[in-house]
Structure formats: structure tokens, C-alpha cells
Amino acid sequence: MRYFRANINTMVGYTPGEQPPLGVKIVKLNTNENPYPPSPASLQVLQKIDGEQLRRYPDPMATEFREAVGNVFGFPPDWILVGNGSDEILNSIVRACVEQTQKVVYPTPTYILYRTLAQMQPAQFVEVDYDKDYNLPIEQLIAANGAVTLIASPNSPSGHAIPTTLLSQLASQLSGVLVIDEAYVDFAEADALEIVKTHDNVIVLRTLSKGYSLAGLRLGFCFANPSLLEGLVKVKDSYNIDAIACSVGTAAILDQSHKVNNAERVKSSRAKLTTDLKQLGFHVYPSQANFLLVQPPKSNAEEIYQLLKKQGILVRYFKQVHLDNKLRITVGTEEQNQILIEVLTQILT
Known part of the structure; x- marks a missing residue:
């Protein structure tokens, strides 16, 4: 439109991860939120x-x-x-x-x-x-x-x-x-x-x-x-x-002790989730964050993303160079991670 500067007309704005409404039953592992309550x-x-x-x-x-x-x-x-x-x-x-x-x-x-x-x-x-x-x-x-x-x-x-x-x-x-x-x-x-x-x-x-x-x-x-x-x-x-x-x-x-305790829980879950995904054939990149970048065994990341979404599990898929065969998965609670692994097992088999 003529109201905007030329660079605004031509650029693509930042697209945040999908945010379902509060109360919707979903396993949300797409925007790297901490799965545990604040202090x-x-x-x-x-x-x-x-x-x-x-x-x-x-x-x-x-x-x-x-x-x-x-x-x-x-x-x-x-x-x-x-x-x-x-x-x-x-x-x-x-x-x-x-x-x-x-x-x-x-x-x-x-x-x-x-x-x-x-x-x-x-x-x-x-x-x-x-x-x-x-x-x-x-x-x-x-x-x-x-x-x-x-x-x-x-x-x-x-x-x-x-x-x-x-x-x-x-x-x-x-x-x-x-x-x-x-x-x-x-x-x-x-x-x-x-x-x-x-x-x-x-x-x-x-x-x-x-x-x-x-x-x-x-x-x-x-x-x-x-x-x-x-x-x-x-x-x-x-x-x-x-x-x-x-x-x-x-x-x-x-309240640093609360933050540190929650971070340690996430790091422990990250290690277990890494092991479980590798056992399913995923390539898992080493991570020091509260998420994992993974490549499915058949590199069909977009298909898996869509199938997970149909099952009520949100992960992040980036349709861009170097990432279009990968998924980013937030580390959730132990229960959320287990649901993810069970559904992925069904999808892959």
C-alpha cells in the first residue's frame, strides 16, 4: 500500500510460533516455553x-x-x-x-x-x-x-x-x-x-x-x-x-534457587529425550538450550510436523534452507515428552 515505506511493503514480517488459546488440550512443544511454573x-x-x-x-x-x-x-x-x-x-x-x-x-x-x-x-x-x-x-x-x-x-x-x-x-x-x-x-x-x-x-x-x-x-x-x-x-x-x-x-x-532447580529438571529431561529420539532413528544435534533440533530418519520433517499436529502435539517446523528437513522440539515435562515419543513411534512404524 502507498501508506508504507517501500521496505515495509516488500519485507515479510516475523511469524511467531503458533499459540493456541489457554485451556485447549494440546502438547505444546513449539515455542521454547519453560514447562514448569514461575517462582x-x-x-x-x-x-x-x-x-x-x-x-x-x-x-x-x-x-x-x-x-x-x-x-x-x-x-x-x-x-x-x-x-x-x-x-x-x-x-x-x-x-x-x-x-x-x-x-x-x-x-x-x-x-x-x-x-x-x-x-x-x-x-x-x-x-x-x-x-x-x-x-x-x-x-x-x-x-x-x-x-x-x-x-x-x-x-x-x-x-x-x-x-x-x-x-x-x-x-x-x-x-x-x-x-x-x-x-x-x-x-x-x-x-x-x-x-x-x-x-x-x-x-x-x-x-x-x-x-x-x-x-x-x-x-x-x-x-x-x-x-x-x-x-x-x-x-x-x-x-x-x-x-x-x-x-x-x-x-x-x-529467586535464583527456583530458576536453577527448574533448569536442572529441563536439562535432565533434555538428556532423556535426546536418547529416546536417537533410538527412533532421529539425528539429534547437541543442545545447551531447552529444545532440540532433530532430523527424522527419512528427512520428512514437514510430514511429521503435520501428523503430530493432527494428534494434538505442536513442534516447530521452519520451511527454509538448511532447516526444511528438520524439526525443533521444545523440552517439555516428562509426561509431555513421553506422549511425544509414543506418537512418534506410531508415526514411524
Whole structure:
């Protein structure tokens, strides 16, 4: 339509995973939600929200939450910025750091929103292919010379994590900003937070959506040198974090034992699900996230996706290069995983 900028008319918007209505009986393993409830402490805070918190505008910098994050992770509050989900922070980074003539660079396949954000700017985007083993193409990423380089670690949909030494090497050789998206880090063996302290061009993203079971709250945060965050503050929405999210998120981030216990349950289930899928003939890629990327024995991923959906089981299928013969399966509860294996057994036999 003539009302929109040319790049908006030509781009394809981001397509979220299917979200059936609450109460519909379905085994939902398609959007990487944590299968276990959020912290009881956060739910208690939610029940005590009063009208005065809703009548007034919220704290524009979510100070209470920033201070709680700083206490947990050992950072001063001015090294932390809070967003309406980590997606909002990603949007702010591209808006603040990338001119139309500059590049957004990332290895692929990865989170498809990265491409969408570049197209919205509009900016150029450079997609550098991972090899079949998902080794980081570090030399090609450096050569692409991006104003912003985005690395998801653990990556989606593959689940692999990038060694910290490689991320530090990449940060040292880039002239632009390196964004390390750690949305799934609560299920991984290591993180990249220390790189922020030694490289002033690095932003590390986190979210409460995965490890903290608060995808519906829409609360994310990032760590970076204050001089780098200063520019992001200029482009964020004035009151981007609502009062409810700030209070509930603060209680959740302080309840680390609950988060860790749930993450360990997911990791244990991930190991068992990996074994069960391999026994059915699936190729399962190593994962440090709360999902598995798998290739069916006959590479008929789309057919299996449709058959599972008919049986009331949702997984994620990506009809794109490098992924059209694979499925991404969220790790569910033990009961959900067992239902999945039983139905897959019927389908394959």
C-alpha cells in the first residue's frame, strides 16, 4: 500500500510460533516455553499489586529490577538496561547503531527476527552460513564489517553454544557492536558476561521468558558498558517496562534457587529425550538450550510436523534452507515428552 515505506511493503514480517488459546488440550512443544511454573515469590507479588501502582506511570528505568539484577550478577545498575522482552532491546540496538548504508551481520540459521529488524530499519543484512556442525564462521563475520553483529548463544534453532574464547576473539576484531543473545543461557554450561567487562563494544542479552518461566511477562535485560547503553536509552520507549512486570520480575530474578532447580529438571529431561529420539532413528544435534533440533530418519520433517499436529502435539517446523528437513522440539515435562515419543513411534512404524 502507498501508506508504507517501500521496505515495509516488500519485507515479510516475523511469524511467531503458533499459540493456541489457554485451556485447549494440546502438547505444546513449539515455542521454547519453560514447562514448569514461575517462582512462587513472583506469583505472590502479582497477587498483591494495588491500584496505586497502576494509576501512576512506572519507573522509566525499572530501577528496582535493575538493582536486583545487579545484585544477582555482580554489576552496577548503570551497566544494565531493561526492555519489554529482549526483543525490544534488539530493536533498540538496530535503531540506534545501524545507518541505512551499514550492515547487520549474523551467522545463520538463527533467530529470524534479526533479519526482520534489519529490514525494518532499513539496513543491509549479511547472513553467513554455519557449516553442518555449526562451527562459528568467525573470519567471514569479521570480514562482513557489520555495524552490529548478532550471535545467539545458545543458538536457536540449533541449540549449540559458542565458546567464550571465540566470542572474545570476535569482539576484539570487530569495529562495530557485538550483541551476544543469551536467551537460553540458563540451560547452558557457561555464559559470556565477563566479556562485557573487557570489551566496551559488547552487549549481552538476557530474558525472563525461558529460564524463569515468564514468557507472558515480556521482560528482558542486557549488560553493557554504560557509554554504550547511553545511546540505547535515547531510543527506547519512555515507559517501556510496566509496573507489574517490574515488581514480578524483581521477585523472580531474586529467586535464583527456583530458576536453577527448574533448569536442572529441563536439562535432565533434555538428556532423556535426546536418547529416546536417537533410538527412533532421529539425528539429534547437541543442545545447551531447552529444545532440540532433530532430523527424522527419512528427512520428512514437514510430514511429521503435520501428523503430530493432527494428534494434538505442536513442534516447530521452519520451511527454509538448511532447516526444511528438520524439526525443533521444545523440552517439555516428562509426561509431555513421553506422549511425544509414543506418537512418534506410531508415526514411524
